[in-house]
Amino acid sequence: AWGAGMLLEAEGGVRVSVADTELTLGALESVIALVVLVFLTWVAFKLVGLVVAFLKFLNGDETALTRYFARNRERKGYDALSEGMMAVASGDGRLALTKASKAERYLKRPDLTTLLTAQAAEMAGDRTKAEVAYKKLLQDDRTRFVGVRGIMRQKLLDGDTDTALKLAERAFALKPKHEETQDILLGLLAGQHDWSGARKTLSAKLKHGSLPRDVHRRRDAVLALGEARDIVDESASIEAREKAIAANKMSPDLVPAAVMASDSYVAEGKPKYATRVIRKAWEAAPHPDLAAAFARIVPDESAGKRILPFGVLTNMHRDHPETRLLQSELQIAAEDFPAARTALGDLVETDPTARTLTIMAAIERGSGADDAVVKGWLARALTARRDPQWVCEKCQTVHGVWSPICDNCDGFDTLAWKRPPEGSSSMLTGAEMLPLIVGQIESAASKDDVEDAETIDVVPEESDVGVDESEAEKPTANADAPPADYELEADDAEKKKDAT
Numbered sequence: 001a002w003g004a005g006m007l008l009e010a011e012g013g014v015r016v017s018v019a020d021t022e023l024t025l026g027a028l029e030s031v032i033a034l035v036v037l038v039f040l041t042w043v044a045f046k047l048v049g050l051v052v053a054f055l056k057f058l059n060g061d062e063t064a065l066t067r068y069f070a071r072n073r074e075r076k077g078y079d080a081l082s083e084g085m086m087a088v089a090s091g092d093g094r095l096a097l098t099k100a101s102k103a104e105r106y107l108k109r110p111d112l113t114t115l116l117t118a119q120a121a122e123m124a125g126d127r128t129k130a131e132v133a134y135k136k137l138l139q140d141d142r143t144r145f146v147g148v149r150g151i152m153r154q155k156l157l158d159g160d161t162d163t164a165l166k167l168a169e170r171a172f173a174l175k176p177k178h179e180e181t182q183d184i185l186l187g188l189l190a191g192q193h194d195w196s197g198a199r200k201t202l203s204a205k206l207k208h209g210s211l212p213r214d215v216h217r218r219r220d221a222v223l224a225l226g227e228a229r230d231i232v233d234e235s236a237s238i239e240a241r242e243k244a245i246a247a248n249k250m251s252p253d254l255v256p257a258a259v260m261a262s263d264s265y266v267a268e269g270k271p272k273y274a275t276r277v278i279r280k281a282w283e284a285a286p287h288p289d290l291a292a293a294f295a296r297i298v299p300d301e302s303a304g305k306r307i308l309p310f311g312v313l314t315n316m317h318r319d320h321p322e323t324r325l326l327q328s329e330l331q332i333a334a335e336d337f338p339a340a341r342t343a344l345g346d347l348v349e350t351d352p353t354a355r356t357l358t359i360m361a362a363i364e365r366g367s368g369a370d371d372a373v374v375k376g377w378l379a380r381a382l383t384a385r386r387d388p389q390w391v392c393e394k395c396q397t398v399h400g401v402w403s404p405i406c407d408n409c410d411g412f413d414t415l416a417w418k419r420p421p422e423g424s425s426s427m428l429t430g431a432e433m434l435p436l437i438v439g440q441i442e443s444a445a446s447k448d449d450v451e452d453a454e455t456i457d458v459v460p461e462e463s464d465v466g467v468d469e470s471e472a473e474k475p476t477a478n479a480d481a482p483p484a485d486y487e488l489e490a491d492d493a494e495k496k497k498d499a500t
Contacts, residue, residue: 077106
């Protein structure tokens with residue numbers, strides 16, 4: 001206000017003359033005209049700049065206008081990418097495919113959008129589109145591993161293990177520390193019995209820290225044992241013995257390795273080493289295959305003389321069910337049926353498995369019980385719980401014999417000695433036959449009766465103890481209780497035994 005007052009009081013001004021036109025401005029008016037002139041000049045420069053930018057935009061050059069549209073496309077692309085990832089996480093494959101296509105159109109980032117497209121196509125069941133997307137990823141060094149891994153998984157689903165193995169080797173070469181790739185390669189090599197390559201992969205897992213040392217030692221023993229089994233099939237016995245002994249040294253508690261190592265020592269005439277191997281494995285966990293291998297150390301030994309040598313095993317884990325069953329079987333073979341009953345203890349009540357009940361039937365048969373009593377125990381054995389077997393912890397498939405690879409799911413080192421799940425079919429194994437160690441029972445009974453006493457977990461076609469097919473297949477009202485006439489027959493049997 002003070003400046004405006006000073007200008008109003010000031011004398012003179014600015015005179016502008018153009019052609020025949022003359023304009024005289026006072027001091028204040030001159031200042032206002034100057035400000036307007038500066039503003040108009042600024043507007044003129046902006047208009048000229050906008051025209052030039054538009055011409056550049058039409059020419060394809062980068063301008064503020066192009067940057068504005070680029071930012072807008074990028075924002076829409078990342079929004080679509082985010083929504084596609086959320087759709088994959090929620091399991092909506094179709095929506096994920098739509099969002100992936102939109103993100104690819106806006107972003108022009110194949111390293112991001114192609115991967116989303118492949119995952120969405122897999123989820124939607126479009127295997128062809130997924131494979132095409134994975135093949136695109138092979139063209140970029142940053143995404144080559146992802147593409148190889150994706151195609152490898154496709155081949156595994158198709159059952160093309162040969163191609164999957166080659167892709168797994170390539171993926172392993174690209175990223176040797178990738179744990180999933182290590183596991184897949186290890187399983188494929190073991191599945192094709194390439195034990196040498198599998199052991200190298202296992203060593204790589206240990207080297208890169210993806211496998212504990214104790215687990216590596218056991219699995220290396222499993223691979224060595226698998227190699228030994230293949231050598232046995234090829235009849236190269238000396239090399240097989242060396243492999244079996246090496247596998248046992250790496251993992252003494254691995255039952256199949258201990259059994260094969262023991263048999264190898266027996267074949268070499270080293271029974272003391274065989275005894276030591278079985279004893280160490282039995283100390284870790286009693287197992288019927290170990291007892292069978294121990295019996296093969298001195299195969300011609302009489303039933304009565306076997307009991308004392310078997311003390312090496314039976315003196316350990318005295319309360320373990322397997323130890324008590326072994327003692328009972330040895331006493332049955334020696335025809336000391338009261339001692340067999342004592343060794344069996346309360347397993348009939350606390351753990352009434354098929355094997356336990358069958359041993360009890362053999363004890364009753366050897367004690368002179370009537371056929372009805374033996375029939376009662378055998379009938380209970382048919383419907384009793386299954387005994388431990390080799391069960392795959394991955395797919396729960398029951399195997400008759402141990403194998404490094406599951407026959408059903410191709411899982412590596414997944415077989416464990418445990419009770420099969422309820423409802424699974426029982427497979428006839430050496431552990432289910434009675435007697436396990438000593439062969440046939442010698443007694444005053446007839447040969448047919450002996451064969452009945454040895455049967456377990458199967459329904460005989462023509463049973464000599466009086467169980468016909470219809471009765472054997474008919475489940476009892478209470479699987480844990482004997483038939484109604486069992487108690488009377490059992491009492492008579494006890495009286496006869498006492499009189500004897």
